Amino acid sequence: MYDLTVIGDGIAANLFLIEYLKKSPQKVLQIHAEDKALPCTQNTTGTIFLKGVEMGRSPLGDLIYRSYHEAASFFKQHNPPGINSATLFYVCDGKKDTKAEFIRRFETVEPIDNFAPTPHRPSKQEWGKTWDGFVLNSTPFREYLDKTKRDLGQGNLEIKEDLLVGVQNGSDHISLKLLNGEVITTKKLVLCTGAYTKLYQKIYPEIPVIANSKIIPGSYLETENVDLGESTFVLARSGHNLIYHSEYKRLIIGATHQLGELQAPDYANLQAAHQNFSDLLDVQLPPISTFSVKSGLRHRGVKKLPFWGRVEGEIYGIFSLYRNGLTFPFLAARELSESIL
Numbered sequence: 409m410y411d412l413t414v415i416g417d418g419i420a421a422n423l424f425l426i427e428y429l430k431k432s433p434q435k436v437l438q439i440h441a442e443d444k445a446l447p448c449t450q451n452t453t454g455t456i457f458l459k460g461v462e463m464g465r466s467p468l469g470d471l472i473y474r475s476y477h478e479a480a481s482f483f484k485q486h487n488p489p490g491i492n493s494a495t496l497f498y499v500c501d502g503k504k505d506t507k508a509e510f511i512r513r514f515e516t517v518e519p520i521d522n523f524a525p526t527p528h529r530p531s532k533q534e535w536g537k538t539w540d541g542f543v544l545n546s547t548p549f550r551e552y553l554d555k556t557k558r559d560l561g562q563g564n565l566e567i568k569e570d571l572l573v574g575v576q577n578g579s580d581h582i583s584l585k586l587l588n589g590e591v592i593t594t595k596k597l598v599l600c601t602g603a604y605t606k607l608y609q610k611i612y613p614e615i616p617v618i619a620n621s622k623i624i625p626g627s628y629l630e631t632e633n634v635d636l637g638e639s640t641f642v643l644a645r646s647g648h649n650l651i652y653h654s655e656y657k658r659l660i661i662g663a664t665h666q667l668g669e670l671q672a673p674d675y676a677n678l679q680a681a682h683q684n685f686s687d688l689l690d691v692q693l694p695p696i697s698t699f700s701v702k703s704g705l706r707h708r709g710v711k712k713l714p715f716w717g718r719v720e721g722e723i724y725g726i727f728s729l730y731r732n733g734l735t736f737p738f739l740a741a742r743e744l745s746e747s748i749l
Contacts, residue, residue, distance in 0.1 A: 409581060409593045410437040412748075415572050416600035418447030419734065420726045422553035423741035424600060429560040431749055436564055437594065438557075439586070441571040447550070448602035448733060451704030453628050453651055453663050454544030455642055456734050457496045460514045460537070468713055475735040476541075482738055483542060490549030491542055492655055494640040497523050499536040499688065501646040507535050526639045526652075529690045536645075543640055543651055544734055545658065568592075575611050577721050596748065599725040602733070603705035613720045617709060621728050624706045628662020629678055629699035636691065645688060648681035659694070661685060675701075706730050716740035717747070724748060 412428065414421050417440035425438060440447075456479065461472045483491050497520060500507055510517040520534040558565065574585030575597070584592045599605060603623045605612065612618055636652045636659065643650040651660040661681050682696045709715055709728025714736045716726040724744060729736045 409595065410566075411435045411594070412596045412598065413437040413439060413582075413584060413592065413594040414598045414600060415439050416447065416602065417442060417554075418600060418602055418737075419449040419550065419553065420602070420729065420737035420740060421447075421598075421600035422550070422557050423737045424598060424726060424745060425557045425565070426553065426560060427741045427745035428749070429557065429565065431745065433564055436561060436566070437592065438565065438567045439570060439572055439584070439592075440567075441569055441587070444571050444587075445601075445604050446704075448705050448707065448729075450546050450550065451702045452544070452546055452734070453649055453660050454546060454734065455494075455496070455541070455649060455651060456544060457539050457541035457642070459496070459498065459539055468711070471714060471736065471739070472732055475732060475739040478738040478742065479735040480542070488549055488552045490545040490547065490552065492545075492640040492653060494541055494543045494642055494651075495523075495525070496539045496541055496642040496644060497536060498538070499530070499534050499643065499645040503646070505646070510535070510537060523641060523643070526637045526641050528636065530688055531690050534688075543642060543653060545653055545656055572608075573611060575613075575723070577613070577723065582722060596722045597724065598744070598748075599719065599723070599727065601725075602727060602729070603707040605707060605725070605727040613723060615719055617715045617719075617728065620710045622708045624708050624730070625703060626663040626706065627674060627678060627701055627703040628660055629682060629696065630658065630660050630702050631694055631699045632656070632658050634659040634694060643685060643688065646684055648684055650685040650689075659699075661699070706733060714740070716744045 411434035458476050461469050463470055463473050507517045514537050517535050520536050522529045571587040573587050576583040581593045582597050606621050606623050609618050634657055638654050640654045641652055686693050707728050708730040712730055715728045719725045726740045
């Protein structure tokens, strides 16, 4: 029997394991099947900015603020690969995002004459706001977390690549059934299953935080070997982002969102996003035909609130992270590991 089993292999699962293994010598199992359930954080546009969020405005805002600073502290302390400092330029579009709307939301609006420190300028006078933050390249960051987890778990951590298909909560243990037919027993279970929490909700306890959540699919354009300068930056306008990773010469445009649980790219909307930034910038972007289309899933909770804590009995979870799935895991991992130990 295992002392603790974690389901998932995304940022939330691995950050939790790192926090837990730092403090506990117990026998731990991790179960994941990336070929059948790709972590939500693998296909993501990867922007990390506060965008004017302050403490004391709302419960969700407080969690966003605290999680952002928890993540920023981690980045500063460890300097992990895949994380780059960046500047976000949020540009008014004169339609939904007017100057008046910016003043209502952010109290001020500023003229944007250039996208400093990049060498680029808007094709005409623009208005908006700028913030400093980070962008994520998921693959090297997940590889860093995986190595850190394995180093900490030497002798205590076992990893099985399989899919969880059944959960039975007993009086003194939890039985887990895997796709290959194997049955495993564990004292405690932590679900870091992202959008798959909803997809496979029939095998989990029936609680509102799962039953009332939603899967939000999305798609974005990505291409590499693009040189837009030595600075990493993000442009945001009309609900779309352009993200340039200077270290990796990677350009991302997106993301679009679909209703329901259909993971099918919205090509017309992606083309509109590409045209949006082609019109905004003073440089020629690569033609849309040179981009690949990536699709991913996000898990939206009730009132967009994230969840981490006890599900029932000795079953715990970190999910419903939605738009802040790149920062919520840092706070969730620390708080949940402290509460379980």
